[in-house]
């Protein structure tokens with residue numbers, strides 16, 4: 001009996017401390033959300049950082065939207081993707097609409113022998129913003145050993161999602177450090193925050209991008225460089241195979257308009273208010289429940305894809 005009162009007292013303080021901690025964290029998150037998305041803010045993204053913005057994977061989806069937002073803010077834009085025809089089209093759209101200079105580089109990030117060509121094309125440009133956006137995912141969710149052409153898929157996922165981020169940063173960062181200013185946006189994915197089975201290699205490459213970004217930000221923030229890890233949930237693009245945007249699966253334009261407001265405020269962001277809320281909800285789930293839900297969703301998507309493929 002003597003021991004129950006101190007034990008109860010201890011538990012009381014543990015409970016009170018936990019509640020206070022959670023209340024503080026929630027208040028801080030709400031405060032940051034209001035600051036970033038509720039109040040108007042000017043991110044300072046523009047030619048003041050350097051004349052040019054470089055965007056990889058910039059002829060479609062999220063990359064194209066970033067390229068347009070940079071041009072809207074008066075930056076000249078270097079567009080990098082595979083298809084010269086698509087590059088020419090997006091390049092002339094941007095020049096006409098935003099009256100800024102553009103430059104195109106046609107390369108396939110699936111290979112590693114492209115960086116000398118990119119280096120030569122970027123020579124002499126004052127680069128203020130680098131958007132490491134290019135990325136590929138699986139054709140459909142699949143068990144690791146059953147991925148068709150597995151060797152090639154591993155190579156491409158690593159070259160496109162991982163090597164490109166390191167090599168583009170290696171090319172652009174030195175001049176930013178010299179000028180003590182610059183912004184690097186690395187497009188990871190929510191599947192880099194929470195493991196996604198049946199998209200195993202993709203999910204793991206996106207964790208690389210997230211960790212790379214967080215570490216790089218710590219290394220270079222005192223040198224005037226802001227590195228951001230951008231972690232979207234679904235966005236309606238070719239990659240996600242979602243055609244019709246909804247509130248939780250926004251168009252790339254809607255997503256990027258929101259994400260761009262977080263630059264300078266959040267070095268790690270889901271980029272879009274609904275996606276941040278989704279992240280809070282998912283992080284509250286016990287991991288067994290999270291894995292059960294995600295496995296069921298991806299198994300159903302896999303079955304649907306394979307059934308459709310069999311019909312065709």
Ligand SMILES: NC(=O)c1ccc[n+]([C@@H]2O[C@H](COP(=O)([O-])OP(=O)(O)OC[C@H]3O[C@@H](n4cnc5c(N)ncnc54)[C@H](OP(=O)(O)O)[C@@H]3O)[C@@H](O)[C@H]2O)c1
Pocket residue numbers: 056057058059060061062063080081082083086107108109110133134135136137160187188189190231232233234235236237238239240252
């Ligand atoms: N959409 C989503 O739901 C979602 C969610 C989380 C994260 N993300 C990430 O966001 C980024 C952009 O995705 P997205 O959905 O906007 O993709 P997307 O609509 O498919 O656009 C991909 C862009 O990259 C280019 N590209 C693709 N492969 C390339 C390669 N091997 N070499 C050079 N360029 C290449 C494409 O142009 P060409 O075909 O002409 O080369 C296109 O401009 C990716 O890193 C992705 O992982 C997307």
